Amino acid sequence: MSEEYSIPEGLYYTEEHEWIKVLEDGRVLVGITDYAQKSLHEVVYIEAPSEGDKLKQGEVFGAVESVKAVSDIYAPLSGTVEEVNEELIDSPELINSDPYGKGWIVKIASKTLEDELGGLMGPDQYREHIESLKE
Amino acid sequence: MSSHPFRIEMAARHSHLYEYHRVYGKLVEFSGFEMPVWFEGIIPEHNAVRQSVGIFDTSHMGRVLVTGKDAELLLDSLITNDLSKTEPMEGLYTVMCNERGGIKDDLIVYRLADEKFFTVPNASNREKDHNWIAGHAKGYEVETRDISDDVAMMAIQGPKAEEVLQKITSADLAEVKRFRCVETTIGGYNALAARTGYTGEDGFEVFLWDTPLSQPAKALEVWNRILLAGKEYRIKPCGLGPRDSLRLEAGLSLYGNDIDEETNPYEARISFVVKLKKKRSFIGKEALEKVNREGVKRLRAGMRMVDKGIPRHGYEIWKNGQVVGTVTSGGLSPVLGAGIAMGYVPPEFSQLGTELEIKVRERLLKAITVKFHPFI
Numbered sequence: 001m002s003e004e005y006s007i008p009e010g011l012y013y014t015e016e017h018e019w020i021k022v023l024e025d026g027r028v029l030v031g032i033t034d035y036a037q038k039s040l041h042e043v044v045y046i047e048a049p050s051e052g053d054k055l056k057q058g059e060v061f062g063a064v065e066s067v068k069a070v071s072d073i074y075a076p077l078s079g080t081v082e083e084v085n086e087e088l089i090d091s092p093e094l095i096n097s098d099p100y101g102k103g104w105i106v107k108i109a110s111k112t113l114e115d116e117l118g119g120l121m122g123p124d125q126y127r128e129h130i131e132s133l134k135e
Numbered sequence: 136m137s138s139h140p141f142r143i144e145m146a147a148r149h150s151h152l153y154e155y156h157r158v159y160g161k162l163v164e165f166s167g168f169e170m171p172v173w174f175e176g177i178i179p180e181h182n183a184v185r186q187s188v189g190i191f192d193t194s195h196m197g198r199v200l201v202t203g204k205d206a207e208l209l210l211d212s213l214i215t216n217d218l219s220k221t222e223p224m225e226g227l228y229t230v231m232c233n234e235r236g237g238i239k240d241d242l243i244v245y246r247l248a249d250e251k252f253f254t255v256p257n258a259s260n261r262e263k264d265h266n267w268i269a270g271h272a273k274g275y276e277v278e279t280r281d282i283s284d285d286v287a288m289m290a291i292q293g294p295k296a297e298e299v300l301q302k303i304t305s306a307d308l309a310e311v312k313r314f315r316c317v318e319t320t321i322g323g324y325n326a327l328a329a330r331t332g333y334t335g336e337d338g339f340e341v342f343l344w345d346t347p348l349s350q351p352a353k354a355l356e357v358w359n360r361i362l363l364a365g366k367e368y369r370i371k372p373c374g375l376g377p378r379d380s381l382r383l384e385a386g387l388s389l390y391g392n393d394i395d396e397e398t399n400p401y402e403a404r405i406s407f408v409v410k411l412k413k414k415r416s417f418i419g420k421e422a423l424e425k426v427n428r429e430g431v432k433r434l435r436a437g438m439r440m441v442d443k444g445i446p447r448h449g450y451e452i453w454k455n456g457q458v459v460g461t462v463t464s465g466g467l468s469p470v471l472g473a474g475i476a477m478g479y480v481p482p483e484f485s486q487l488g489t490e491l492e493i494k495v496r497e498r499l500l501k502a503i504t505v506k507f508h509p510f511i
Contacts, residue, residue: 041161042176044467045445047496063496065445067177067467068376070496 005130006034008100012117013126016074019100020120026113030076031104032064032095035130040066043095046088048105053081055108057116062105064095076120079110150194151287151346151354160374166258168195170375177376181469184334184381188293188365189373190358197261198286198342201252201268203277208415210244210252213271215400215423217413221246226314226329229408230400231267232419236426237396238403240264241388243331245316253327255288255340257390271418287346287354291361292338292381295368300339302364303357304328308339322357333378335385335509383475384468386437386508392448393435393463393477399423402431402479404508433460436485437507438493440474442500446493452478453492453499459484462493470511477507 007013012020017036021029037043047063055061055075062073085104088094095103110116121129147169156162160171170192173180183189201210211218216229226245230238240260245253256264261283269279291300301308306319308328316329325344332338346353362370379389388394394403400423401409409423440446446465451458465476476493484491485504492499 041173042178045443067380068172070445070447 005038005127006100007123007127009123011100012076012120012122013129014074014076014120015129016072018073018076020076020117021100021104022113022117023107026109027082028077028079028108028110028113029104030106030108031099032071032073033126034099036064036071037096037099037103040064040069040071041096042067043092046092046095046105048084048088049081051081051084055079055081057112064105073105075108077108077110077116078112079108081106082109083107148195149348150192151348151351152192152194152289152358154351154355155358155372156192159372163375165375166195168258170195171372172376173374174372177374177380178469180371180373180377181380183369183371184293184336184373184377185470186293187368188291188295188299188338188370189377190361190365190370191290191292191373191378192358193288193290193340194283194354195258196283196288197254197256197258197264197281198283198288199254199256199265199268200280200282201254201277202280203250203275205275205277206250206252207246209268209272209275209277210254211413211415212417213268214244215409215417215419217410218244218246218252219414223248224316224318226316226331228314230394230405231264232399232417232423233396234419234422235396236399236419236422238390238394238398238400239267239396241390241394241405241408243329245327245329247316247318247327253342259391284348285345287343287351287357288340289343289354289358289361290332290334290338290340291365292332292334292336294337295365295370296336296338299361299365299368299370300328300341303360311339322360324353324357326357333385333387334381335387335511336381380466380469383464383466383477384470384510386477386510388435388477389464398479399426399431401426402433402435404435431482433479434482434485435463435477436460436480436489436504437510438462438476438478438491438502439468439471439505439510440476440493440500440502441490442502443474444493444495444498444500445474446476446495446500446502450476451494452480452502453494454480454484454489459491465493468510474502475505475507475510476502480504
C-alpha cells in the first residue's frame with residue numbers, strides 16, 4: 001500500500017521518482033522520493049553534477065548509489081545547476097533519513113519552469129503511479 | 136475478461152527458515168531461492184559480525200552425503216585436494232575440476248567416518264555437484280545422497296560466536312579447532328557443528344540433522360534460541376547482502392563471480408587446494424600440471440579505490456589507456472570506508488601497488504592493487 005510511502009503536498013513529482021520544490025525566488029530544489037530511497041536502502045554515494053552544469057529535462061544528470069544498487073537520476077527540468085548539496089558528500093545517508101529535507105541533491109535555475117512544470121505529477125498522481133508499479 | 140485464463144508461476148524455493156524471513160527480511164531471489172538480502176541493513180549487519188556476532192541462514196547451500204567402502208576413493212578422484220590426509224571429524228576446503236582444469240565448484244568435504252563423507256556444495260551448484268559425484272560412481276561401492284532438504288544449515292560468525300553457540304550446545308566448542316567438526320546437540324537436537332565460515336571471522340557452521348523442509352519448526356526454534364542466546368552481545372540476523380560484503384572483505388571467492396568452469400585454481404590464487412603429488416589421480420590433473428609448468432595468463436588481484444566510487448561485477452579494469460581485465464566482485468568495504476574489488480588482470484599488473492583504473496559507468500576512476508586475503 002502506498003500509505004507507507006511519504007508523498008508531501010506542495011511538491012511536484014516525476015515518474016523516475018524525483019521530487020521538485022519551487023522556492024520563493026523561482027529556483028527549484030530536486031531530490032529523490034521516499035519510495036526511491038526505500039528501494040535503494042543504504043545510500044553510500046552520490047554522483048552529482050557541478051555548479052554551472054546545464055541540464056536538459058529527461059536526461060541523466062547523476063546517480064545515487066546504495067550498497068547493492070545504482071540508480072540514475074534524471075533532470076526533471078531544463079536549466080542550470082546553481083548549487084549542489086555538499087553535505088551529501090560526507091553524509092549520503094541523509095537521502096535515507098530525510099529525503100525531502102536535508103537530502104536535497106541540487107538547486108536548479110530554470111528559464112522554462114512554467115512550461116515544464118505542467119508536465120510533472122502532483123502528489124495524488126504520483127501516489128497512483130507507485131501503486132501501479134506494485135502490480 | 137483476463138487474457139491469461141490461468142498463470143503458472145515458477146515458485147521460488149524456500150529454506151527451512153522462510154517463515155522468519157517472510158516477516159523480518161527483505162526478500163530477493165538467489166539461485167532459485169527466496170532469501171533475505173538484509174533484515175535491518177547491510178552495513179549494520181556487516182559491522183555486527185566484525186565486532187560481535189551475527190547469524191546467517193545458509194540452508195540454500197547443498198548437503199550431499201557420500202558413503203560406502205569406496206567413498207574416499209571416489210571423492211579423492213574428483214577433488215584436487217588430498218582427502219587421504221584428513222582425520223575423522225576434519226573438513227577439507229577444495230575444488231572439483233573439469234577435464235580442462237576449470238573449477239566446477241569450491242566446497243568443503245568433511246570426513247565424518249572412514250566410509251562417511253559430508254560435502255557442502257554452493258547453492259548454485261547443488262544439483263550439478265550431486266550429479267557430478269553420482270555420475271562418476273560407476274564401478275565404485277558407494278552411495279550418494281542429496282540430503283539438503285532434510286538438514287537445516289546456519290552460520291554463527293564473529294568474535295562472540297563460540298560464546299553464544301556454547302550456551303545451547305552440549306559439546307565443548309573450545310575443543311573444536313578451525314576446520315574441525317563435532318557431532319553434538321544444539322538446543323537439544325542432533326547436529327554437526329563445524330568451525331568454518333565465509334566471513335573471515337571465527338565462527339561455526341551448524342547442520343541440524345533430521346529437519347525436513349516440510350517440518351521446519353525445529354530449525355526456526357534453534358534459530359530463535361540462538362538469537363536469544365546472543366541478545367547480550369547484540370546479535371543480528373544477517374542476510375545475503377552482508378554475507379557478500381563480509382566474504383569480499385575477507386578476499387574469498389564467490390562461485391559464478393570470481394571462479395567458474397573457465398577459471399583454474401592457479402589463476403584464482405587458490406593453488407593451495409591443488410595437490411598434484413597426491414597418491415590418487417583426479418579429474419583435471421593433466422590440465423593443471425600443464426598450467427603449473429607453463430604459468431598463468433591472468434591472476435586474481437585485489438584492488439582498492441583511490442577515487443571515490445564503488446566498483447561492481449563486470450566493470451572494466453584499465454591500464455595505460457586500455458582494458459586489461461574485468462572486475463569479478465566489487466562493493467563497498469564498511470571497515471575501510473572505500474570501494475574494493477577482485478578481478479583478473481595480466482600477471483604483471485597483479486603486483487602490489489600497481490596503479491589501475493576501473494571504469495565506473497562512464498568514468499575512469501583510480502584504483503590500486505592491494506593485499507586482499509584479507510583486504511582488512
